[in-house]
Amino acid sequence: MTGTIRSRSLRRWMLSGVSVALLAASVADAGAGAFGIREQSVEAQGLSFAGAASGSGGVSSMFWNPATVTMRPGWVTEQNLSVINLSARITPEAGTNAAFSRLGESGELGQTAIVPAGATSYQLSDRVWIGISTGAPFGLVTKPRATWSGELYGRSSRIFSLAFNPVIGFKVNEWLSVAAGPNIEYFKLVLRQAFLSPLTLNPAALPSSGLKGDSWGVGFTAGALITPFAGTSVGVGFRSSVHHDIGGQLILPAPYDTLGGNIKAKLNTPEKLSVGITQAITPEARVNFGFEWDNWSRLGTIAIVSNGARATAPALTLNYMDGYTYSIGGEYDWSQALTVRVGVAYEVSPIDFSNRSVRLPDGNRVNLSVGASYRWSEKLTLNFAYSHFFVERGRILAGVGRDYNVQNVAFAGVADSSADIVSVGFRYVFGEPAVAAPAPLVRKF
Template sequence: MFTRKFAALAATTTLALGFGATPAFGQAFYLQEQSVRGAGRAFSGEAADTGSQSLWWNPAAIGGQTQASGALGVSVILPHGRLVDTGTRIVRPGQLPAAVGGNPVARNPINNGALPSGSVAFPITDRIAVGLAISSPYSFTTDYDAHSWARYSADRTSLRTIDVQPSVGVAVTDNLRIGGALNIEHAKATLSNALPNLSPLLPDGSQQLNGSGWDLGWSAGLQLHNDVATLGLAYKSSIRHKLNGDLAVSGLLGPLAGSNTTLNGVDATFRTPSQIIVAGRYRATSELTLNAQFVRFGWKKFDAIRLGAPVNQALPQNYRNSWSLAGGVDYAVSPALTLRAGVQRALTPTRDGQRDARVPDSNRWNVGVGGSYALSKAFTIDAAANYVDFKKASVDRTTAAFVGTPAQTVILTSGELQKAGAVVLSLGGAVHF
């Protein structure tokens, strides 16, 4: 039992960090690329627009829809940046602080990726429609070099979510649409990091955690509109995720060798943020539509990761609530061609003094351009390109391995996120039938 408990404590650092783990392109580990149309205007006005492409932001978007419709898109995410060691120290028991060693610069640790999304909606009557949106709102992969200075906080991390959102929208009156939805979400995580042996002359050990689970949330919204303007209000609930999996610890030597083991049935629970969304669209002329959107993220829900037996600990995360604000335009060049552009400002929920190598997130600007071309009355091609610029930020959260045991080893992290950004290219199509 001591061996199981000791090995579980070795995992404390990994579990505390692994489920929220990289600068994504919405906020922290949230991905907002759920619509190619929306990407072209930097995700402004989505909760006030209509059709299945806006279902993720507001289920009222399909209320009163009289034709069946669907959309499918993919966003290719090409991030770049580096994490630089600025003096990280390791404190082994009974030893003075020493340089952590390893490669002092981690270049492009965030993997390129492709993020698909799709949606469909069908009218039941001239006022009621049902729809389904499938998305991946929290997904990423980071991969650090095995000899990176950040190896004790992060090695390889992968999080994949699949969100299935069945929705219903109702046109209550000619000017009011309402909607509701369930968010059935599957999460799967794999994460690993190095473990320090007691002697700096020994090679590192390692640990890897795998877990998955299905959980449930909900969305609701309304839209008020007249001939020239639409106001959209929506709420997406936080989802409490419980992942069940296994933990493998290996490579520990000397006095720690007895802790090499595999633990099954390890549970970890955490919460994704709620969202309050306020959006508007205004048709300034027959060709020009102005868009705006504000999102308040309830990241305080991600206050801790709570670990079940045999660890039985709550590990503080201390995220703060944050927001994004976007503005953009749609311009109808012709009945077939619409061009878009927009800009978005978003603040990170991570805090100075508590930011680590798995979450080197920072405030960012997102600039987008795009357009749609109707090949026929039934089929439209959408395309967009975005550039996300991340502000330089400190990576400075103190972590530890073997917490609460005589072998407790502290990592005094001191690093910096530099020259970080991402190009996001999106392509999709929409159909009416």
């Protein structure tokens, strides 16, 4: 027991405050609503991911719909690399606690992240394919100034994930393919925020508390691909929720460090349903449509456990809504070697004023993208894409009566965010290119 704060009450309060940080950060984003990362295919990105479930993203479309594994013969691999530059700044407003308001704005809290992704397919027979896709479905890197007016609600956030999704696809007939497979996922987080201590009365000199944890989980993906007419593809894909039993540690500054300890949290990632349509307009031009639904509302209430005992706040109500994305894009074969793309998407974010936090300055967004593919040879194709995200300006309010509340210290602010994403990649076909069989020799007698 130190000062006027008892060990038990301090521990429970700190768990309650960092619990908010844990779940708030584990749902912050770089390239999609909430903490989702959509940058899994350079080709699909150039279309703002329109038609990704119907194969517009090449072999990497397996992320949205595993049945697209049957679209390419032979042995094909694609590797993608995206540089995500998230820019965000939070400015305090009237209503912020006076002692903290004078600390000023967040500064640039967005950080640059590099996200790799890849997919490989292999044809076993005329009807059976196997494949694997890898990538980071969730992630975040944000770091405001160490001393700022919202420091009690966030000083830094790092989220890392990695998923392995082997699939098997079956071509039922000439117009229907189906596929499914397990989704093996790793999830890790490291978070920091200011610690309000009676030993440090100056808000500009508060020490930091931290939390770190990780988990492995398993889900599945499944999908179907329909090609009813020549030049038309319709795809539907599903990614299940992955259950994570996150285990980690709560780290407190001295002299409270002995009050830290092991924590546990159960987190279920949202399901994703993707629908795509690709339609050929001419032999050289195609139009793509996309729709995605993410079940973020399943993150409504999450319990936090420390050393086997529940914190003072036994449940955290996040109140996220479902996320919806609508996209359209077009591609044109400029020549036999060059294909160009353009796309636009509108995303309804699961985050609004009711549940927005300093770790998650998210909002509705518009995504404009361009891209191109260059066929270097019969085996090698090079891909490029650029996207800019226009994110809706969002107000933030934390404190009494809000989901995010640390020691009843109020914070009010407004977030301005945007993002630029540059992606490069390649497709490589192993083995010799397919050639037409020669016509049979017919003898006349």
